[in-house]
Amino acid sequence: MGGNTLIFGHTSYESWKKNPYATIFSQLPKLKNGDSMQVIQNGKLYEYEVIGRSIVSPSKVNEEYLKYTE
Numbered sequence: 001m002g003g004n005t006l007i008f009g010h011t012s013y014e015s016w017k018k019n020p021y022a023t024i025f026s027q028l029p030k031l032k033n034g035d036s037m038q039v040i041q042n043g044k045l046y047e048y049e050v051i052g053r054s055i056v057s058p059s060k061v062n063e064e065y066l067k068y069t070e
Helices: 058-066
Strands: 036-041 044-049
């Protein structure tokens, strides 16, 4: 299926918390255009190709998201 996917996330590692997903997004800065990534949701595998990335402040997330609504 065509279209765009925006993946939002943050890493919040606190050594005293036992959270296996605390650093799940820690490798995102290493992704480059052309890299692929996989996401499993509800038991279904989705594969995406990176065509761009940006770091957006929390106050600008809605503005960034609206660029892709059409």
